[in-house]
Amino acid sequence: MTDLRDEPFSPEIVASEKVYQGAVWDVRSDRFRYGDGELVRQYVDHTGAVAVVAVDDEGRVLLIQQYRHPIRHRDWELPAGLLDIEGEEPLLAAQRELAEEADVTAAHWEALVSTYTTPGGNNEIIHLFLATGISRAATAHDRTDEEADIRVEWVPLSEAVDAVLEGRMRNAILSIGVLAAERRGVGGA
Template identity: 80%
Template sequence: MVGDELRDEPFEPEVLSSDLVYEGRVWDVRSDRVRYGDGEIVRQYVDHTGAVAIVAIDDDARVLLIQQYRHPIRHRDWELPAGLLDIEGEEPLLAAQRELAEEADLEAAHWEPLVRTFATPGGSNEIVHFFLATGIAPLADAHAREEEEADIRVEWMPLTDAVDAVLGGRMHNALLAIGLLAAERRRAGE
C-alpha cells in the first residue's frame, strides 16, 4: 500500500458478552468476550466518552500550553487545553470551544478540525478530536476553577519551540505531541 491507500480498517467481531466491571464518575471499565478467528478472546478496556484537544495559535505563531497536576503520572505536565465529551450529544467543536473558555478564558474566531486519534487503542475506546483555533481573544469573565484546574499555569510559546521540546524529550504528553506536530505540518502547508 502507498500514500492515501493506507488506513485503519473497521472490524466488528461478534461480541458474545459485555459486562460492566466498574462504573466510574467519568468513564467505565468493561470486559468483553469476543469471537475472534476460530476462538474467543476476553478484553477489558476503559469505555470512554471521548475528548477534544485545542491547538490555539495566536497572531505571533505562539501556541497556548497549560500545565496542571496529573495524579496517575505524578507530574505537572504541559498540555493542550482539552476536555471530555461529557455533555450528552454535544458536538466536538462545541466541546472544544467550551474547553478553551473554561481552561484558558479565551475564545477563537476561527476553528478547523486538525486530526482525530485513538488515545490508547489497546486499553480504551477513547477518540480525541483535535481542533486548530486562531483569532484568539480573551473572554470578559474568568471561569472559576477547582481541583487540578485550580492552579493551571498558562504559557504562550513559539510553536517551533514547543515542537522542539516534545522532540527533545522535555514534554511527554501524547495529546500535546500529536496536536503540535499536526499543527506544525498544517501551517507548513499554508
C-alpha cells in the first residue's frame, strides 16, 4: 500500500448531547447510523492540544515532570497544553506553552507529527512541534496547581528514547515525540 493513511468518515448523527460539563473538557453522547443500525457512543469532547520537542544545541531534549492524578504518578512529559484560547493557532499555542512551562523560547519551529490520543474514547488531537535554537525566556512564569512544582531537565535525546523503549517512561505524547525526533535525525541521532 503506497498511500497508507487514515480515512475520514462522517456517519449521520441522529442525536448528540452533552452529558457532562467539566472544568477542562466535556463528555458527549452521540447516537449515529452505522451499517444497518444505530450505535450510541460516549466520548470526551476535547479542545485539542499541543506539545513541544525542544532540542538544544547539545542534542538534549527538554523534559518536564509533574503530577498527574489519574495515573498517580509524577510522569515525565514534553511541555504541552490545551488549545483552549479561541482562534489560537497550534504553533502559537506551542510557543506559549514552551515559555509558560519551561521559561524558554525557540528560534526555529517545525511541525513534527499530529496524533489522536485515544480515538476510542475522545476526539483529542495533539500537534507536536520540534523547537530548536533554544534560549532563556525574558521573564519567568508563575505556576500553580500541578504546575507549581514542575521539574525541568535537559536529557540527551538518545537517553529519553532508551527510557521509552525500556518502559521507564510511558507518557504517550513524550514517546511519540522523542521517537519521531530521533527518526528525523535530530540531536545527532
